[in-house]
Amino acid sequence: MAASVLFCAVWSTAVLLSEVGAEGGEFSPGQSAASLPLGAAAAERRYLLYDVNPPEGFNLRRDVYIRMASLIKTLRKSSDWVLVLPPWGRLYHWQSPDIHQVRIPWAEFFDLDSLNKNIPVIEYEDFLAESGGPFIDQVYVLQGYAEGWKEGTWEEKVDRRPCIDKLMYSEDKSGYYRGWFWGYEETRGINVTCLSVQGSASIIAPVLLKNTTARSVMLDRAENLLHDHYGGKDYWDTRRSMVFAQHLRIVGDEFRARLLQSNDKTDKTIFQEDWTKVKVKPSLPLGGPYLAVHLRRKDFIWGHREDVPSLRRAAEEIHSLLKKLKLKKVFIATDSDRQDLEELQKLIPEMVRYEPTWEELELYKDGGVAIIDQWICAHARYFIGTSVSTFSFRIHEEREILGFDPKTTYNRFCGDQEKNCEQPTHWKIVY
Numbered sequence: 001m002a003a004s005v006l007f008c009a010v011w012s013t014a015v016l017l018s019e020v021g022a023e024g025g026e027f028s029p030g031q032s033a034a035s036l037p038l039g040a041a042a043a044e045r046r047y048l049l050y051d052v053n054p055p056e057g058f059n060l061r062r063d064v065y066i067r068m069a070s071l072i073k074t075l076r077k078s079s080d081w082v083l084v085l086p087p088w089g090r091l092y093h094w095q096s097p098d099i100h101q102v103r104i105p106w107a108e109f110f111d112l113d114s115l116n117k118n119i120p121v122i123e124y125e126d127f128l129a130e131s132g133g134p135f136i137d138q139v140y141v142l143q144g145y146a147e148g149w150k151e152g153t154w155e156e157k158v159d160r161r162p163c164i165d166k167l168m169y170s171e172d173k174s175g176y177y178r179g180w181f182w183g184y185e186e187t188r189g190i191n192v193t194c195l196s197v198q199g200s201a202s203i204i205a206p207v208l209l210k211n212t213t214a215r216s217v218m219l220d221r222a223e224n225l226l227h228d229h230y231g232g233k234d235y236w237d238t239r240r241s242m243v244f245a246q247h248l249r250i251v252g253d254e255f256r257a258r259l260l261q262s263n264d265k266t267d268k269t270i271f272q273e274d275w276t277k278v279k280v281k282p283s284l285p286l287g288g289p290y291l292a293v294h295l296r297r298k299d300f301i302w303g304h305r306e307d308v309p310s311l312r313r314a315a316e317e318i319h320s321l322l323k324k325l326k327l328k329k330v331f332i333a334t335d336s337d338r339q340d341l342e343e344l345q346k347l348i349p350e351m352v353r354y355e356p357t358w359e360e361l362e363l364y365k366d367g368g369v370a371i372i373d374q375w376i377c378a379h380a381r382y383f384i385g386t387s388v389s390t391f392s393f394r395i396h397e398e399r400e401i402l403g404f405d406p407k408t409t410y411n412r413f414c415g416d417q418e419k420n421c422e423q424p425t426h427w428k429i430v431y
């Protein structure tokens with residue numbers, strides 16, 4: 001994650017084409033039954049699908065979506081491409097028992113009309129209906145370069161290379177590839193190829209436009225591609241288009257009103273449904289009369305990271321902030337286990353949490369509950385999160401979109417023994 005934020009590489013077509021070309025005839029077009037001669041294919045809609053390394057969580061995946069949106073924008077300068085939204089499911093953190101969490105469409109978490117105002121997107125089920133069957137013409141498994149890269153010689157490149165890791169797809173009797181396609185067991189890949197990539201999302205565009213006629217192309221391990229321009233206008237357009245689904249916003253708003261005396265009017269956090277109409281805010285919002293906290297635990301404490309505080313230290317910080325900000329209420333979003341929760345309850349008896357009933361959990365799922373937590377954190381007078389947690393980063397962005405003073409947003413807890421406790425970077429919104 002850290003690396004992907006650092007590189008804000010600029011894409012150059014000329015360089016890339018020559019690099020792809022240098023591989024010679026070896027880089028042949030996908031041999032798909034469904035693919036058409038180039039001329040005819042150009043007139044037809046083409047589908048970009050993608051997936052991310054299985055252990056990656058919800059909030060890094062949201063970041064990868066931004067990179068894919070940027071790639072779609074590049075592709076659409078040449079032909080008609082649409083992004084197929086990878087169904088949610090089987091995420092490591094989504095462990096609520098007895099709830100079926102696979103093949104979840106994006107509409108359960110995000111507002112599709114808002115997404116579509118940025119780039120054309122469709123759900124996987126629409127792809128199945130539209131493309132005429134559960135086949136993906138070409139799967140590119142993205143990977144790094146076996147030899148790595150020499151310090152100081154960063155260059156953007158993409159090359160067909162032998163697969164470095166064991167291929168997660170296997171050929172069946174008919175020569176089709178089976179693998180993990182978001183829980184759609186009947187889906188098959190027709191061709192699978194490994195590509196070594198180094199660079200930003202759009203470096204792959206010439207490959208998709210020139211080296212294959214496949215109508216549907218899936219980029220697996222898409223997180224290997226970096227942002228075209230992290231924090232630029234394109235980045236923010238896509239980020240702003242990722243409006244949470246209305247039903248989740250409503251749950252968050254009701255919770256704010258009921259337990260935190262918070263509403264858009266008195267908080268001055270006016271939400272505009274159509275993100276494309278939002279411009280620089282005329283005045284700073286106030287936020288609800290509560291402190292919001294994101295306390296990331298579980299795998300963040302297992303490694304004894306020095307930038308993550310003990311609960312005791314976090315509680316001290318929370319009490320001192322409440323005093324400084326003259327606030328009485330603290331909303332806590334956390335992935336703490338039962339034991340940590342009990343300790344938190346003792347240390348901060350006044351804490352408020354969103355605790356879904358089983359029915360609510362079944363309805364919103366772990367992803368929806370995470371969004372409700374994020375929505376409530378985004379509306380607080382002041383927010384403090386956990387160091388390098390993408391869950392906290394997405395809250396920063398949500399608050400940036402709402403127009404909050406950065407001083408109230410880009411804050412994080414320090415580890416008990418941490419010497420240089422650097423605070424999060426302010427990524428200013430670009431309209």
Ligand SMILES: Nc1nc2c(ncn2[C@@H]2O[C@H](COP(=O)(O)OP(=O)(O)O)[C@@H](O)[C@H]2O)c(=O)[nH]1
Nearest residue numbers: 057058059093333334335369370373389390391
């Ligand atoms: N509801 C809820 N879930 C959380 C919270 N913190 C972490 N999680 C869960 O743990 C996952 C964290 O993984 P990820 O999204 O990758 O963020 P990161 O690992 O903190 O960078 C989230 O997607 C949630 O499923 C929280 O405060 N509230």
Ligand SMILES: [Mg+2]
Nearest residue numbers: 056057058060
């Ligand atoms: Mg994670």
